[in-house]
Amino acid sequence: MTFRQFAYRNVVRNSRIYGAFFMASFFSVAVFFIYSMLMFHPDIESGILGEASLIGMVGAEVVLVLFTLFFLYYSMSAFLEARSHEFAILLHLGMEKRQMNKLVFLETMIIGSGSIFVGIVFGFSFSKFFFMIVREILHLDSLPLYVSWEPFLLTIGVFTSAFVVISFISVYFTRERKLRDLLKGNDYLNSVSTYSKIRAVIGITLILSSYVLSIIVGNTSLIDLTLVIPFLATFGTYYFFRDSLPCFLDKARGKRKFHWQRYRLLSLAEQTHIMMDNVKMFFVVTMVSTMAFLSVGVLATMSSYTIQYDRLNPLGLVYKGDGDNPYERNHIASLRMELEEMGLSYHLSRFVVIKQTSSYTQNEVEVFRESDMNVLLSSYSYPLLDMAKGEAVFIPYSEESLNKLKNKVVHTVLEENSIPITIDSVYPKIVFPGSIVSVNSIVISDEDFVKLIKPIADKNVAQPTYHLFTFYIPQWMETKNIGKDINELQASLYFYKKNKFSPFYFENAGLNYSYILATYSLFTLVGVLVATVFLLAAGSFVYFKLHTSLEREKRKFDVLKRMGLTDTELKKLVNRHLFPQFFLPWGVAMMHSLFAFLMVQGVLKDTANISIVKEVVLSFSFFVLIQVVYFYLIRWRYISHIRS
Amino acid sequence: MPILQIKDVTKVYEGKVTHRALNQLSFEVEEGEFLAVMGPSGSGKTTLLNLISTIDEPTSGEIILDGMNPHMLKATELAYFRRRQLGFVFQDFNLLHMLTVEENIVLPLTLDQQPLEVMEERLASIVEKLDLTSFLHKRPNEISGGQAQRTAIGRALIHNPSLILADEPTGNLDSNSSRDVLELLTKINQERRTTIVMVTHDPIAASYCDRVLFIKDGEFFNEIYKDDRRQMFFQRILNVLSLLGGGQVGDLSTIRLP
Numbered sequence: 001m002t003f004r005q006f007a008y009r010n011v012v013r014n015s016r017i018y019g020a021f022f023m024a025s026f027f028s029v030a031v032f033f034i035y036s037m038l039m040f041h042p043d044i045e046s047g048i049l050g051e052a053s054l055i056g057m058v059g060a061e062v063v064l065v066l067f068t069l070f071f072l073y074y075s076m077s078a079f080l081e082a083r084s085h086e087f088a089i090l091l092h093l094g095m096e097k098r099q100m101n102k103l104v105f106l107e108t109m110i111i112g113s114g115s116i117f118v119g120i121v122f123g124f125s126f127s128k129f130f131f132m133i134v135r136e137i138l139h140l141d142s143l144p145l146y147v148s149w150e151p152f153l154l155t156i157g158v159f160t161s162a163f164v165v166i167s168f169i170s171v172y173f174t175r176e177r178k179l180r181d182l183l184k185g186n187d188y189l190n191s192v193s194t195y196s197k198i199r200a201v202i203g204i205t206l207i208l209s210s211y212v213l214s215i216i217v218g219n220t221s222l223i224d225l226t227l228v229i230p231f232l233a234t235f236g237t238y239y240f241f242r243d244s245l246p247c248f249l250d251k252a253r254g255k256r257k258f259h260w261q262r263y264r265l266l267s268l269a270e271q272t273h274i275m276m277d278n279v280k281m282f283f284v285v286t287m288v289s290t291m292a293f294l295s296v297g298v299l300a301t302m303s304s305y306t307i308q309y310d311r312l313n314p315l316g317l318v319y320k321g322d323g324d325n326p327y328e329r330n331h332i333a334s335l336r337m338e339l340e341e342m343g344l345s346y347h348l349s350r351f352v353v354i355k356q357t358s359s360y361t362q363n364e365v366e367v368f369r370e371s372d373m374n375v376l377l378s379s380y381s382y383p384l385l386d387m388a389k390g391e392a393v394f395i396p397y398s399e400e401s402l403n404k405l406k407n408k409v410v411h412t413v414l415e416e417n418s419i420p421i422t423i424d425s426v427y428p429k430i431v432f433p434g435s436i437v438s439v440n441s442i443v444i445s446d447e448d449f450v451k452l453i454k455p456i457a458d459k460n461v462a463q464p465t466y467h468l469f470t471f472y473i474p475q476w477m478e479t480k481n482i483g484k485d486i487n488e489l490q491a492s493l494y495f496y497k498k499n500k501f502s503p504f505y506f507e508n509a510g511l512n513y514s515y516i517l518a519t520y521s522l523f524t525l526v527g528v529l530v531a532t533v534f535l536l537a538a539g540s541f542v543y544f545k546l547h548t549s550l551e552r553e554k555r556k557f558d559v560l561k562r563m564g565l566t567d568t569e570l571k572k573l574v575n576r577h578l579f580p581q582f583f584l585p586w587g588v589a590m591m592h593s594l595f596a597f598l599m600v601q602g603v604l605k606d607t608a609n610i611s612i613v614k615e616v617v618l619s620f621s622f623f624v625l626i627q628v629v630y631f632y633l634i635r636w637r638y639i640s641h642i643r644s
Numbered sequence: 645m646p647i648l649q650i651k652d653v654t655k656v657y658e659g660k661v662t663h664r665a666l667n668q669l670s671f672e673v674e675e676g677e678f679l680a681v682m683g684p685s686g687s688g689k690t691t692l693l694n695l696i697s698t699i700d701e702p703t704s705g706e707i708i709l710d711g712m713n714p715h716m717l718k719a720t721e722l723a724y725f726r727r728r729q730l731g732f733v734f735q736d737f738n739l740l741h742m743l744t745v746e747e748n749i750v751l752p753l754t755l756d757q758q759p760l761e762v763m764e765e766r767l768a769s770i771v772e773k774l775d776l777t778s779f780l781h782k783r784p785n786e787i788s789g790g791q792a793q794r795t796a797i798g799r800a801l802i803h804n805p806s807l808i809l810a811d812e813p814t815g816n817l818d819s820n821s822s823r824d825v826l827e828l829l830t831k832i833n834q835e836r837r838t839t840i841v842m843v844t845h846d847p848i849a850a851s852y853c854d855r856v857l858f859i860k861d862g863e864f865f866n867e868i869y870k871d872d873r874r875q876m877f878f879q880r881i882l883n884v885l886s887l888l889g890g891g892q893v894g895d896l897s898t899i900r901l902p
Contacts, residue, residue, distance in 0.1 A: 257760055260750060260754050260763060262757055265747055265754045269742040562699055564727025564728070564730070565727075565755065566719065566724070567719055567720065567723070569723075569755070
């Protein structure tokens with residue numbers, strides 16, 4: 001048996017131990033490879049998605065690699081720890097330290113190359129499927145599978161170097177221990193670390209203050225404070241696990257009446273021990289889970305934005321031009337022609353909008369005509385307006401404005417033409433996208449409208465009157481290719497004649513939507529995959545740690561069984577043993593993300609006017625579900641190991 | 645009245661290699677007796693102890709403990725039986741590392757949901773008897789082997805079991821600590837009339853007992869009773885052991901002994 005064969009057999013016959021490690025690294029490789037496939041895709045490179053998404057993908061790759069490095073290092077050292085007894089025997093038999101390092105290196109490379117190979121095969125076989133999903137959500141015509149050496153080379157290069165680095169680091173950074181201790185096995189207990197009460201208080205204070213700050217930011221939009229919160233939360237979390245929790249548990253242990261009860265004696269002591277031993281792990285798992293929650297929560301937010309987009313932008317195409325816009329006739333004709341060529345049905349409504357000064361606020365107000373409005377409303381099949389002379393209705397510009405304007409009654413006079421009106425209601429649905437209508441927009445009756453002869457007094461107002469053409473298109477998502485030259489003209493006018501306003505403004509909801517959707521979908525893909533890797537890793541940390549201490553736990557339960565622990569009691573004890581390890585970091589992470597979301601919700605309310613509560617609750621409960629399943633899975637494995 | 649009766653107990657381990665660990669073994673232990681079981685490695689001592697402690701079942705034969713056969717009980721009742729009737733002392737102490745000495749001792753009572761007053765009262769009396777006061781709040785890894793074994797004896801005694809099973813209790817101790825522990829066990833046996841069954845390799849340890857039972861290859865070999873003088877008893881144990889050594893070597897050595 002050569003040395004290499006020895007290493008190989010070590011790995012193959014230790015498959016139970018190495019299985020989890022292999023799975024984790026294989027999954028990282030597969031995700032990384034699929035990403036690279038997408039990144040190097042010739043169609044994507046030619047820029048369907050734009051620069052921003054490409055940068056986002058590269059960023060995700062970098063995060064993935066960094067995280068994988070850390071994750072591999074952690075699991076590697078956990079396994080070395082678990083196998084210390086085996087190594088001790090080898091060292092005892094006269095193996096040199098150098099040879100042992102070589103052994104670890106060889107083993108890591110065997111597992112590494114195995115997982116790289118399987119990961120790439122798995123990734124490649126699923127990349128067509130992945131491309132199909134991408135194609136669907138990006139509304140691309142085709143995204144064919146391709147073969148190119150780049151993604152393969154990138155994946156193999158990155159992960160080979162990662163495994164090499166990891167095997168060196170984990171060997172050189174393992175604690176130097178006496179052979180005797182190694183032979184005795186894992187029950188070598190670290191000297192019990194102590195906590196400090198001051199730091200315990202600091203930890204709680206930091207966390208609480210970050211929570212308070214996040215609420216303040218949410219309500220007052222002091223965005224600068226956001227930079228401080230992550231630091232506060234990070235340090236707070238660390239001290240919370242390092243000092244606050246042990247301090248709390250120690251206090252609980254002081255109370256005999258509470259402590260000396262059934263399993264509490266054991267489980268409290270055990271928790272203290274676990275806490276003190278695994279501060280770093282708890283901290284890392286908490287932070288990683290927080291990140292995963294946040295990324296998924298942000299995605300949920302964006303998805304809610306895309307869902308609401310339809311409602312906020314009821315019109316397919318909107319063309320708005322000055323009263324003397326020279327392009328008007330041509331543009332409208334070309335738009336109609338393009339729509340007809342595409343075979344899309346549409347309702348065109350024309351508006352003449354006149355600006356006036358309101359005596360009530362002395363601000364300008366945009367006045368729409370009742371009959372113009374009714375043409376559009378009938379194409380939506382919304383209820384029509386029927387107004388008497390002197391009556392007026394607000395046009396809502398956002399969801400929020402609907403509620404704000406609902407009960408407002410204003411008596412005002414349109415000053416230039418001295419027309420008294422009473423605005424006593426708001427139209428109950430959003431008719432125009434927010435970017436088109438101004439905050440002060442009203443509809444008046446036809447009788448009043450014809451009397452608006454004099455233009456607005458203020459000479460500085462741009463567009464004293466304007467023409468608005470709205471195309472209501474039921475299949476608005478298919479309009480993204482319409483009016484491309486108008487868009488280009490608009491862009492060039494904007495760039496070359498900055499001193500003057502462009503005489504027209506054109507908005508294509510379908511096109512905008514396709515941009516938003518593309519960016520969003522890409523971020524979803526990136527985010528979901530990264531979050532999956534994060535969550536998998538967070539769960540695996542706990543698993544590895546459990547695995548390392550399995551022998552010791554087995555002995556402990558053996559003693560307890562002799563002392564008369566029943567089977568149900570054993571299960572309960574295991575529950576109490578596993579539950580905090582699983583759910584404590586998650587609980588803290590949930591709290592963190594909850595407050596982060598409260599902040600985001602507060603900030604968003606001012607700008608984009610989206611509610612994310614439903615999405616966040618949904619994604620959180622999904623996470624809890626996954627975690628519960630994972631908990632029972634691990635518990636089942638754990639109990640069967642303990643019993644054997 | 646015998647507190648423990650072993651009747652024709654046979655234990656066969658089935659598996660890739662079938663192995664008969666105990667073969668038709670029978671003996672009785674009287675209430676208040678201090679019995680040592682000796683035998684060479686692989687003679688079935690540990691198997692016997694596992695059978696008595698009910699964590700393993702005999703292939704045939706029966707074990708009667710305090711008038712009943714615990715192997716007829718259901719798993720949960722069996723666990724309750726163990727936690728009330730049996731106390732264990734192990735070679736490597738098997739104290740739980742995350743508990744303090746004090747907590748280790750009261751553990752059997754907390755598992756049995758005794759009220760706090762009872763626990764504190766029993767703890768106080770045990771602590772006094774075993775002289776554990778000075779290190780009550782330390783961790784098992786902060787105390788010496790002798791202290792750890794005394795703690796383990798405290799844990800085995802606190803619930804007043806009817807039978808204490810000791811598996812090589814002096815195996816990991818130096819001679820002074822061994823003597824302390826053995827004298828302690830003798831004292832407990834005499835004062836409390838607690839029945840103790842001790843498995844050991846060590847003839848000195850065995851010489852503290854009332855009776856020594858020898859088994860070899862899972863079968864009864866011999867038994868001897870205590871003398872007035874421990875020195876004589878020890879000598880006789882040695883004689884039986886050299887016979888027990890088996891094969892030609894043992895026979896020769898007895899002849900060569902002066």
